Amino acid sequence: MNAIIRTEKLGKYFGAMAAVHEVTLALQEGLFTSVIGPNGAGKTTLINLLSGFMLPDRGAIYFREKEITRLETDKRVKMGISRSFQVMNIFPRMTVFQNILLAVLSRLNKTSSAFSSLRSQKEAVGEAEKTLGEVWLQEKKDSPAGELSHGDQRLLELGIAVATNPQLCFLDEPSSGMNPIERIKVLELVKKLAAERNTTFIIVEHDMDIVFSLSDWIVVMNRGEVLAEGTPGDIRENQEVRDIYLGEEI
Amino acid sequence: MKTRLAILILVILLALLPAYAGKYAVYVVIHILLLSIFSLGFNLLFGYTGLLSFGQAGFYAVGAYGCAKILLAYPSLLVGIVGGVAITGVVSLALGYLCIRHTRIYFSMLTLSFGMMIFSLAWKWRDMTGGDDGLVGIPRAALEIPGLFKINMTPMENYYYVVLAFAILAIALFHRIVHSPMGLTLQGIRDSETRTACIGISVRKYRLIAFTIAGLYAGLAGAMLPPLESTVTPPLAHWSHSAEPVLATLLGGIYTFSGPIVGSVIFYLLKDIIVRFTEYWQICLGIIVVALVMGFRGGVVSIFLRKGGRP
Amino acid sequence: METLIFQGLVGLSVSMYLWLLAAGLTIVFGVLGVLNFAHGSLFMLGGYFTFTYYGLLGINFWLAIALSLLSVGVVGYFMERFFLRHIYHMDHAYQLLLTFGFILIFDDAVKMIWGGVAKIPPMPSFFEGTVSVVGRPFPVYNLFIIGTGLAVAIAIWQLFEKTWWGKMVRASASDREMASAIGVNIPTLFTGVFVFGAMLAALGGALGTPVRVVAPGIGAAMIIQAFIITVIGGLGNLKGAFVGAIIVGTLSAYGILLFPVFELFLIFLIMAVVLMVKPQGLFGGG
Numbered sequence: 001m002n003a004i005i006r007t008e009k010l011g012k013y014f015g016a017m018a019a020v021h022e023v024t025l026a027l028q029e030g031l032f033t034s035v036i037g038p039n040g041a042g043k044t045t046l047i048n049l050l051s052g053f054m055l056p057d058r059g060a061i062y063f064r065e066k067e068i069t070r071l072e073t074d075k076r077v078k079m080g081i082s083r084s085f086q087v088m089n090i091f092p093r094m095t096v097f098q099n100i101l102l103a104v105l106s107r108l109n110k111t112s113s114a115f116s117s118l119r120s121q122k123e124a125v126g127e128a129e130k131t132l133g134e135v136w137l138q139e140k141k142d143s144p145a146g147e148l149s150h151g152d153q154r155l156l157e158l159g160i161a162v163a164t165n166p167q168l169c170f171l172d173e174p175s176s177g178m179n180p181i182e183r184i185k186v187l188e189l190v191k192k193l194a195a196e197r198n199t200t201f202i203i204v205e206h207d208m209d210i211v212f213s214l215s216d217w218i219v220v221m222n223r224g225e226v227l228a229e230g231t232p233g234d235i236r237e238n239q240e241v242r243d244i245y246l247g248e249e250i
Numbered sequence: 251m252k253t254r255l256a257i258l259i260l261v262i263l264l265a266l267l268p269a270y271a272g273k274y275a276v277y278v279v280i281h282i283l284l285l286s287i288f289s290l291g292f293n294l295l296f297g298y299t300g301l302l303s304f305g306q307a308g309f310y311a312v313g314a315y316g317c318a319k320i321l322l323a324y325p326s327l328l329v330g331i332v333g334g335v336a337i338t339g340v341v342s343l344a345l346g347y348l349c350i351r352h353t354r355i356y357f358s359m360l361t362l363s364f365g366m367m368i369f370s371l372a373w374k375w376r377d378m379t380g381g382d383d384g385l386v387g388i389p390r391a392a393l394e395i396p397g398l399f400k401i402n403m404t405p406m407e408n409y410y411y412v413v414l415a416f417a418i419l420a421i422a423l424f425h426r427i428v429h430s431p432m433g434l435t436l437q438g439i440r441d442s443e444t445r446t447a448c449i450g451i452s453v454r455k456y457r458l459i460a461f462t463i464a465g466l467y468a469g470l471a472g473a474m475l476p477p478l479e480s481t482v483t484p485p486l487a488h489w490s491h492s493a494e495p496v497l498a499t500l501l502g503g504i505y506t507f508s509g510p511i512v513g514s515v516i517f518y519l520l521k522d523i524i525v526r527f528t529e530y531w532q533i534c535l536g537i538i539v540v541a542l543v544m545g546f547r548g549g550v551v552s553i554f555l556r557k558g559g560r561p
Numbered sequence: 562m563e564t565l566i567f568q569g570l571v572g573l574s575v576s577m578y579l580w581l582l583a584a585g586l587t588i589v590f591g592v593l594g595v596l597n598f599a600h601g602s603l604f605m606l607g608g609y610f611t612f613t614y615y616g617l618l619g620i621n622f623w624l625a626i627a628l629s630l631l632s633v634g635v636v637g638y639f640m641e642r643f644f645l646r647h648i649y650h651m652d653h654a655y656q657l658l659l660t661f662g663f664i665l666i667f668d669d670a671v672k673m674i675w676g677g678v679a680k681i682p683p684m685p686s687f688f689e690g691t692v693s694v695v696g697r698p699f700p701v702y703n704l705f706i707i708g709t710g711l712a713v714a715i716a717i718w719q720l721f722e723k724t725w726w727g728k729m730v731r732a733s734a735s736d737r738e739m740a741s742a743i744g745v746n747i748p749t750l751f752t753g754v755f756v757f758g759a760m761l762a763a764l765g766g767a768l769g770t771p772v773r774v775v776a777p778g779i780g781a782a783m784i785i786q787a788f789i790i791t792v793i794g795g796l797g798n799l800k801g802a803f804v805g806a807i808i809v810g811t812l813s814a815y816g817i818l819l820f821p822v823f824e825l826f827l828i829f830l831i832m833a834v835v836l837m838v839k840p841q842g843l844f845g846g847g
């Protein structure tokens with residue numbers, strides 16, 4: 001199997017602090033991968049680097065063996081990489097439908113069309129409607145996104161991220177702030193989307209039960225470095241991982 | 251359907267204006283139309299893209315001086331106006347490229363400084379701009395396409411129709427743009443720049459487009475001024491003139507299509523009416539601005555709509 | 562050579578008004594995150610109050626200045642407590658717009674109260690006269706201004722470095738939440754900082770009263786200068802504001818000699834270049 005995304009000695013430093021240090025990874029296409037680790041382990045920074053939201057100080061990133069280390073975010077999205085955010089990042093003044101529609105328009109390269117009405121963009125509208133259904137927001141399509149409940153906003157984040165039809169999608173704590181039942185529902189939805197849309201998901205998640213039951217591959221980070229990676233079974237047996245999660249049931 | 255009927259009636263009323271209203275009313279309406287165009291452009295940047303510019307008067311002045319210079323050299327109304335707009339387009343594209351690298355307060359300060367650079371050129375570059383006397387004796391040249399037609403513009407009523415035609419065109423075009431995929435893209439940038447980038451949109455490119463369009467609208471409003479007043483002076487470029495579209499837009503409503511237009515009407519009439527009673531009209535305006543910021547950020551239009559819809 | 566030195570001294574005295582003006586603006590921005598458009602109007606009010614107390618009511622010059630600082634402080638208190646405080650959470654654009662509304666209000670208010678004509682109050686007798694600098698007469702008052710400006714700079718520096726209040730202000734400027742967590746009363750502190758900034762502007766305006774024209778519209782002209790200085794020095798950077806004020810003051814003194822036509826253009830060009838190349842200011846970190 002080929003790596004969909006690969007890094008070589010990736011490093012990002014804030015002053016004396018190494019947020020990400022010497023990270024060399026090769027993540028496989030089609031494997032549902034989770035990145036775990038204690039707070040401040042560098043998980044979000046890693047996703048920021050891979051999605052182009054931040055530029056690394058050292059190392060290199062390859063997407064399907066094409067170097068993208070310093071490529072702008074929007075160009076990475078065009079190549080098929082998208083992401084969601086840990087802190088809510090939607091378009092609050094636009095309707096739920098418009099949130100998704102904009103992502104679809106971007107994928108179809110229609111955003112520079114200045115003289116056609118939104119309604120006349122039949123293909124985009126159809127696709128946006130479909131995506132809305134996939135993330136269970138069909139009934140709320142005309143509400144302003146900023147007025148949705150927290151759980152629905154998280155679903156909308158997911159909807160926007162998949163609406164660009166990515167081959168690779170990073171989700172930064174897609175279920176944060178949700179109760180355990182909602183969490184399982186959302187992550188099962190992500191798995192379903194992965195299968196239906198043929199998208200490789202890489203998620204950051206704190207709920208270990210979910211991580212170990214749903215993931216195909218787990219990357220454990222600690223203090224900016226990759227401590228271990230492997231199948232859930234391997235990780236469960238790893239003594240170092242058990243040490244950093246001391247006292248936690250994994 | 252109702253809205254369409256209302257717009258139709260409004261256009262008819264405007265078209266018949268010279269028939270039932272006096273010269274002064276026509277003059278006032280021309281100014282309101284110019285301010286509306288100016289404010290619409292400003293609001294494409296502010297209300298739709300989230301960038302507060304304090305330098306729009308600079309582009310207005312480029313349009314006005316550009317048109318004035320052309321008319322003084324070659325008296326043809328169409329050439330003057332189109333030429334003025336074209337020059338503004340080039341200037342706003344160039345300055346836009348430099349300004350859109352920043353957002354928030356830095357963008358506002360940068361536009362302020364470029365606007366004031368244009369002001370100081372207008373004020374001090376005597377050979378080109380006439381210095382603080384400005385350019386005078388600009389002809390209201392005939393509307394002419396050689397070989398096709400030539401309409402005398404000496405009566406202000408005739409010129410009014412030219413302004414009205416340009417205004418309707420500009421407003422209709424604006425309506426198209428903000429309801430297009432590009433309009434939605436700009437709103438996305440306003441709501442969340444990072445989210446917009448993360449769905450594959452080049453934020454800078456669209457900021458530059460919005461900046462240039464805003465400049466073109468300011469330029470159009472400016473270019474139609476010299477034939478009316480027959481003179482242009484440096485205060486047109488001053489930052490306090492940049493505040494006019496800001497205030498008009500704020501009055502009418504930032505997040506509505508018609509806000510800047512309604513606001514322009516209110517702004518101009520307010521000025522015109524309050525000035526009759528007191529010379530202290532600015533204080534009234536100031537109090538209204540403070541009240542709007544504190545309580546009614548949707549502006550007048552949203553009070554009628556009761557929510558932030560887009561008519 | 563004489564001209565250079567003399568003009569430099571003229572520039573320095575101009576710089577000191579600008580410094581007093583910009584100091585308050587940059588402190589308020591640094592701590593509250595608000596760019597106060599009406600800051601120049603507070604400078605203007607300082608001038609008008611001094612004119613009233615000293616020029617019209619005949620109160621002692623020093624007392625008149627103190628009273629006018631107090632008066633502008635009260636105005637600042639009302640602005641912060643009843644208006645700005647309620648919109649801190651909103652986009653910066655609304656704060657600019659609100660304070661812009663205050664420019665309009667203050668401008669007309671002074672016209673209503675003091676009339677539209679420029680006011681030139683008399684110079685206090687003990688400041689009349691000149692001293693000879695490189696063989697030319699230099700007004701004593703200008704020397705006094707230079708001295709005061711430097712003294713205020715040292716005093717503010719001491720205030721922020723040495724006093725408990727100053728340390729609290731710096732703490733809340735760098736991390737609002739942390740300051741709040743260690744028990745700093747943020748709303749009260751913000752009001753205090755805003756009033757302090759307003760009084761600094763008023764001091765500039767008050768000291769300018771005997772030599773500069775007090776007129777409506779001064780506020781709008783001054784705020785642009787203040788913007789230029791704080792941008793050059795870095796928004797929120799106090800040292801930067803001091804150096805920025807000296808650059809702009811000196812440049813306008815020499816600019817009149819060297820580029821009489823494009824002085825204004827030059828200053829805005831510098832502002833724009835700084836914003837584009839180093840938006841954190843010439844003296845900002847990073």
